Amino acid sequence: MTFLVPLATKKRQRAFAKRSRTGCRTCRHRRIKCDETPGQCRNCTSTGRHCEGYDTARKQWAPDPATTTASRGPGAPRLPRLAAGVHSSLTSAERQGIHYFQHCTIPTLVGFYDSALWEKLSLQISHAEPAVCHASIALSAVHRGFPLGGPLQKEWYHFAFEQLERSFRLLMRRRASQDPQFTNVVLLCCVMFVALEFMVGEYENAFRHLQGGLQILKHGKRQTYRGTSPFVEQCLVDTFACLDIQCAYFGSGDRVLCEGPEDSGFHHDVEDPPLWRFKSVHEARQALEPSTGDVIQFCGLRVTAGYKESPMPRQLEILTRLDRYLDALTEFRHEYADRLSPKDIKGVKLLELEALGARASLQVIPYFNCDPALDQYTDDFELLLSLSEAVLRENWDIPRVSMDIGVIPPLYLVAKRSEDYDLRWRAIQLLQSCPHQEGPWDAALLARIAIEIIRIEAVVALERKGSVAAAQFRQKPPAFGGFVMMSDDRRHFRVPFLVGKVEKHWCFDLDDQQSGVKSMPVPGESAAGWHRVIPSHLRFVE
Template sequence: MTRPRPLDTSKRKVKTGCRTCKARRVKCDEGRPECHRCVSTGRSCEGYGIWGGGRCTAKAITPRAHTDTVQYALSSLFGELSPEQESCFQWFRYRTYTKLPLPFVTPFWSTLILQACTAEPAILHAALALGSAHQKETTEEGRPREECVVLDSQQKFMLQEYGEAIRSLQSHLLSHDKRSIHVALAACVIFTFFENLLGRYVAANAHLHSGLRLIAEVYGPPEPLDGETAIQISRGSVDDWIIETFSRLHVQAALWGQGLPKLYIGSPGLPNTPIPTSFESTNQAARHMDRLILDVLDLVEQYYLSDGGATPCTVYDERQQYLLNQLNLWLMAYNATNKEVDERFSIVDEFYLKLLGAYQTMAVIILKTCTSSACEVMYDLHTADFYTLLEQLVGIWKAHIARPAWRFHPPTADMPRKISHSVGDKGWIPLLYFLAVKCRVRRIRLQAIKLLSQTAHKEGIWDSRLALIVAKEIVRIEEDNDYEDMDREDRFSIISIPAEHEIAPPSVPEYRRLYNIHVGLPAHPQGVLTLEYKQRQANVYGVTRQIRCYDLQLRRWADVVDSPV
């Protein structure tokens, strides 16, 4: 890899100090993690470069207008960018990194990645590839997806930048020093976002899993994984930002059945501190909820694996009760957080806190029904919780999704208003999917599907189109003869709350219900989506394992493959 030439600062009077003081061309006292000059004047100290520490305050991570500092540094470090690269970086800078990281923005994007673009060719090229993919999705959103035989110029550009990023990364993959680990992990995050955006979910998962294993090896417990030699490094702000981002990606993948169960618990990026009495920020609430979700999913996995095993059930029962108490503590902190009057919470924060409240409801349902993975009728005992979840989701739709209340930048000739609705973190798609698949009260699951059908975007690994295809097929199989009548029953308003007389007891018999469902995501946008599940046989003691395949190009389900279990 050709080493970038050093930044020429011979004409600059300020050669040392934090990035903020350099940009202002004033003397910096070089205090750590923030310099006193910035703190005393109320400014946000942007630290001493991506690898040199510094801390980003709450003010610093708010999306804001940028100077030409980043563009100047890029040109000085790597030579003049081509017009196409410069245009693409502008899109990434003003659109991609302010939109894709949502709902829960962390300094990983707002501080780390922009600084890394000026210091590491691998990160710059990865950012250009992601920005190009995001721009293409924006311009093509709403159009039917067709098989692409010949690549257009933009696709060639993004793949070229992607290849350059991988080539620039090779030297770092051979080294175990702290800087190389940071670069490799940061690039891995961008690659995961890039592949998810393109609908290449197998490759996205491969990047995510590689990063998770490296984090477990480097930052996890002293015991190495799978007999490998552990690499332990000290942690700073940069490490925390990277690990937190991977933890967020892992949670959304785990909810889709695409995570790494061995790494559900003990994640170094999630808090192990007690839940506070109230939350100081949306990110604090999200970090504690992510930890609880992974703990719940791990317990589900343990119950499944221990069916008839040696571990006493009391061990899992005690852990189940502990997690229920933790979820209740989280809810108490959530209710004690005065989101409406606290100036720390914006309208966008209120929206995402409501989402987290819905995740708490879903986590409680999963936890209460995890004792038997093969007994789907247990969900019928929690109709009240499903009803609460639907109320929460309808409230989110009415208050925010139908009328989005935020804009990051005014439109310009180069940067128009239109932008993709896709985001990189989990939103409400997993909640709607869960409601449609696990609640057998027809009126509730119908409304979940109706809301999902009005959601035309991606949330990281969650694609609303794929979630809708799977959910409707599961409902079709379970409802059987009654499925044809469902369209006639779909006459209610999308924002209506079911009346008491509409909440009829679930009529789906036990033998028709699907369980142990696993979804196989496609390798590319025109690939094959698989649905694997188990189902009891009517009037017969036995279970069949079935696999259905959906061809995204032909838009139809393939033949069923049956095998007795």
């Protein structure tokens, strides 16, 4: 039975509204909405009030003191309880998602090196910011829904898409925010979107997200990139600087965070390359990134014939710098041998592998109309293989998906470029034996592409055998800027290549071993249903 309360005796109730946790102290005390202008908000300054500023704890996204320890063993980051902060309003499925993100996805994304972004910042911000929280749940759903070697399960796809939509809506709702820390929120969500798109194989979407984040950093002027901005976390800047290099290699434009000669390694004198003395693996990794970026930039310019003068001085300068780097890395390993953790030792080996791979990539690039004699680099390819085999042998627990770059690029280089077919097949077998992914580098897919390149070489040689010796026609280093293309269903692929001046397309299907030259017209790279995977760089000339 319902009792009606007379109007005269009803108590007036204030309309419920969540108290803002992001405004300045003055506005929060006055119980009004703050515009969150950096420094002092306009609500206070326009009315002559003294703005008491923002809570420092909020700016640093300090997690709740009550934490639980992840099941990753000693040294693992302490994780916030799910019942606190943003997590208190999550559904049961979402709480399971954030738990999976903390305990399973983060250890995977951390990969080969310690990461302040994944192990600290992502946990802190997802604890306080709903947009980041739902982005991390979406990422964990994709990670959890991908069985090894299989497609993404539908239920996880729909759940991830729902969480992505919520994250986007929350970001759009705050897009006009003057909160100086909102930039960190957007950039971290951007990194998570990139990682998610890499996992599902949507490379173009991933690079579009990445370009957006890079433009945000660039718009913040160079003080952001150089680490002097008070509003952008340095680990985010470091992550985007590393991803910027991958973005350039995969043909999504020039490096965004390298605006001119002063940001490039090209300004060093050949006679006086930099001298390094590392104190940590992190320092060694940061020192290598500019050189690997310069290698990719140099190779890209060679593909497009962008040099108007001889590239040899720049090529020699980068090679000299990489040699100095390898010497400094050796000194660091010897000096700190008794203080390096097992993960640090692994990191040093991977940095050595990356530097040697960059050096080999640079050496097999042609200049003008001269092609290097690839057989003289057989020893270099052998060294890359040996180091890769050692890393894989000593690290059986390599994560299935990682944002770090490790063994896949140097293995793919050997599988595609060596003139010793025994080395090429060893590299292919190593790629097949470690079906994991490093950013956009998918080991299983690249192994199949390398096999198809060998088949293309055999077909071209056979076609030419009647008139000219097959040995006179061989694969040349980057001279053709086409891209390996992938269909929407990620099953059909085509590899463009040039025979003389004639462009052809080699098509293959992941479901079977049938492949061959496509005789019918092939749609352009921008056609709907086809997406870029990796540069082809395949040309046969006389």
